[in-house]
Amino acid sequence: MxxxxxxxxxxxxxxxxxxxxxxxxxxxxxxxxxxxxxxxxxxxxxxxxxxxxxxxxxxxxxxxxxxxxxxxxxxxxxxxxxxxxxxxxxxxxxxxxxxxxxxxxxxxxxxxxxxxxxxxxxxxxxxxxxxxxxxxxxxxxxxxxxxxxxxxSSPYVMNCNVTIDSQDMVLGRGIASAIRESTDGGIPGVQVLALPHEGAVEIACNVESLKGDPPSLEWPVFDIGGQSYCHAPASVITRRVSELAAVKGAGTKGTAIVGFTPRECRGLAELALSQDIGEFWREQRRVRM
Missing domain, CATH: 3.30.990.10 (Formiminotransferase, N-terminal subdomain)
Known part of the structure; x- marks a missing residue:
């Protein structure tokens, strides 16, 4: 990116x-x-x-x-x-x-x-x-x-991947379909695929930013050129995936934000610039793109 x-x-x-x-x-x-x-x-x-x-x-x-x-x-x-x-x-x-x-x-x-x-x-x-x-x-x-x-180019896109504790790709595709933005009742801004991942199934989400006010206070907001944007937080995505997996008797193994949230990304960029920190990504413990 x-x-x-x-x-x-x-x-x-x-x-x-x-x-x-x-x-x-x-x-x-x-x-x-x-x-x-x-x-x-x-x-x-x-x-x-x-x-x-x-x-x-x-x-x-x-x-x-x-x-x-x-x-x-x-x-x-x-x-x-x-x-x-x-x-x-x-x-x-x-x-x-x-x-x-x-x-x-x-x-x-x-x-x-x-x-x-x-x-x-x-x-x-x-x-x-x-x-x-x-x-x-x-x-x-x-x-x-x-x-x-x-x-x-676009407003910032966050990558949020939730791994379900199952190898059942049919289950994974069903969960992906249920939370996809284009599905009735899906999560706005979420584009998603189900992929096999290290003996489990990963619900891999591209989380696009949306114009306008957030649907709830849980959704982060930011501004581009005077226009307000918001995006679905990882907590909402994880909760929905966990609920859908539980219906089929499966659990989740964890959530990885691949890259950064928009707010975190800007904050880290400002910090790296202000302190002349090179290779800043090496100092981060979470999964990064």
């Missing part, structure tokens, strides 16, 4: 990305432009990862599968992130020949379709999609070596 964060000494158009590295000359935190940082990482990934030799249980289409840009400060506006995301998408297809990109969120103009919808459009959820039938927004038809990369 890319975190767009304004620096007090810079204009809001000078968006920076906080890199998890230390300058070898001065031992301080390095901040470079979003585009250059991301493209450098993509070039390295594409030199190391060949999708023709890839295998794994989690759906993916690209050596670099997803590049989401999120605003963390009130002064970073949706159009700032959208512009940066589109520049990254164009830069990737230019600097790594043979890569292909689809756009989502604020970067997907003029429709601004969400990530879940765009992934459906691109056959991302299919196990063995026919790449020749996929029409990317940038670059050639996806090839087998690099596959297809999603690039876009």
């Amino acid at each position: 890319v975190l767009c964060f304004p620096q007090p000494s810079l204009s809001k158009s000078q968006i920076l990305v906080i890199l998890c590295c230390v300058c070898p000359q001065c031992d301080s935190l390095l901040c470079v432009s979003v585009g250059e940082a991301v493209l450098s990482a993509c070039e390295k990934a594409c030199s190391l990862i060949d999708m023709r030799a890839h295998s794994g249980g989690h759906p993916c289409l690209g050596a670099v599968d997803l590049i989401p840009l999120y605003p963390l400060g009130e002064d970073v506006l949706p159009q700032d992130c959208a512009s940066e995301a589109r520049a990254v998408a164009e830069g990737l297809t230019e600097r790594v020949q043979g890569t292909s990109v689809f756009l989502f969120g604020w970067a997907d103009l003029p429709l601004q379709r969400g990530l879940a919808q765009r992934r459906k459009d691109m056959s991302w959820f299919q196990k063995n999609p026919d790449l020749t039938q996929i029409r990317p927004d940038l670059g050639p038809a996806p090839g087998r070596q690099y596959g297809l990369t999603g690039v876009g």
Whole structure:
């Protein structure tokens, strides 16, 4: 993920990305432009990862599968992130020949379709999609070596995974369906898959932020450019999964927030910048992306 964060000494158009590295000359935190940082990482990934030799249980289409840009400060506006995301998408297809990109969120103009919808459009959820039938927004038809990369921007998306103490994928898919946003009675903003995970079933949730007031005080709120947003908390997701699993006689083994909550992410970014802490993620004990 890319975190767009304004620096007090810079204009809001000078968006920076906080890199998890230390300058070898001065031992301080390095901040470079979003585009250059991301493209450098993509070039390295594409030199190391060949999708023709890839295998794994989690759906993916690209050596670099997803590049989401999120605003963390009130002064970073949706159009700032959208512009940066589109520049990254164009830069990737230019600097790594043979890569292909689809756009989502604020970067997907003029429709601004969400990530879940765009992934459906691109056959991302299919196990063995026919790449020749996929029409990317940038670059050639996806090839087998690099596959297809999603690039876009949106309000922060939290990843919350709840593991149920069962190997029953039918049970897992039923729970995933019940809490999915598109289901009547589902949790707003939650996109979810059930995946096998270390001898159990993981209910893997992308928790999207929503415009407007929260449905309850338990839901965290934040602001982007004067617009209020909220998101379902991990406690609500865990409680619902636990209740649904218990009906079938199963328990849960735990919840992992992969990455950060929006509030936590901003707080840690501010702390790392203020104290010149490089590789800050190494100091965290919870699961991080």
